[in-house]
Amino acid sequence: MIQLQNVGKAYETRRGPRWVFRNVDLTIGRGEKIGILGRNGAGKSTLIRVISGIEQTNEGRIVSDMSISWPLAFSGAFQQSLTGADNVRFICRVYNKDIPDIIALVDEFAELGAYMNEPIRSYSAGMRARLGFGVSLAVDFDCFLIDEIVAVGDARFQQKCHDELFVKRRDRSMIIVSHNDGYIREHCDRAGVLAQNTLTNFADMDEAYAFYKAHERE
């Protein structure tokens, strides 16, 4: 279970701290899939980053007994000057995984071929996304954080992601943030809406959507 208790995140600006959100409460059980709707700039990505532990909260706390992924489809966690394989090796060491196993898995998913042994900086955006996605799947977590995955890759890649995540890893928890309610409706059990600097939880998807629509123009 992951529990956010009264979480708030602020950034320092020249005019003092600016709160992205405050008083956020959220509980994610094992296997639960939760969608978070919000318009651009509502703080969706920030919330995901706080949950994944990349950034620290300014108030409140996060308690968890599950392993939590980094935001999926994000490829910034790579060193540009190192090869894909070197980056994968580094991640294996950090997460205590078997290197040959993981490299084989990533290779199979990402289909990079010889490019596995070339520096990341020579990759196309699509190749980078495939590698990033492949590694996060191969390392495997109890809870996956998914940030606007719909935006990445072509139809074939999306199909592949879909199979890996929502078919093969049905039993995992997922937190999906998006401004696209269709995607969230399709994959989530319930949803929260980020608006007015806080998160409002809904048990019912239609209620969540109605609330999102009502606050879309703020």
Place this chain on the structure above:
Amino acid sequence: MAQMHEPPPASLLQSWAIQRRVIGALLMREVITRYGRHNIGFLWLFVEPMIFTIGVTLLWTATKAVHGSDLPISAFALTGYSSVLVWRNMPSRLVGSIEPNLSLMYHRNVKVIDIFSARLLLEAVGVGISFLILTLFFAAVGWIKLPEDPLKVVLGWVMLVWFGSSLGMFLGALSNRSELIDKFWHPMAYLLFPLSGAAFLVESLPAEFRQWILYLPMVHGVECVRDGFFGSYFTPYYDLGYMALCNLGLSLFALAEIRRASRNLVPA
């Protein structure tokens, strides 16, 4: 109150295992990014400081720059320059090292202090091996005699490494707050070099100047290393208690500053 992420309940032993794993991974990564797989690869780690030290030793020996006495000049140069490398290289490696490594913080177990530790470890090992190999090599070809009291050498060295590490971590974390640190560290290191005791013995200074120079912590470390090497040739001046106190103070400041830096990190 700001609260850190709480990991799944882990015993101290488990945390230590994770920390060790992460630092190990960072070490490997650092070695590959810094030295690559070309020519002699990671051997540069200690070949580079060795080249520096050999150069300086030859130069000082040739010019007999320091004293006209019977002081073993090669040992003087070797100990002096190796000590400088410790306290100067460690901060230089850490200043500005957070920014280019921000993306690593995407992995929740990787913390600023791990990145610092990996770099410090690499630096200490590199300069340490260089010092050791050169000592044995110079002794083998008869330029110097082996240390009179190796334990004192090690003690002084460890104190210097502690000083370099804490100063490095302090400046490294501080440099994330202000880029002025980067601008000021290099001239400061350059200016401190002649004052650091690398190129003189405290004994040879005028008495009134001596008490001022002894405020610099690294002077004590160098004197201790030299005491271990050729203590019978001169009167060493050092107080490891004072140096430990300075190191401890610096370490505390460093940890506080690292904590502050970690709290405000925004990985790109």
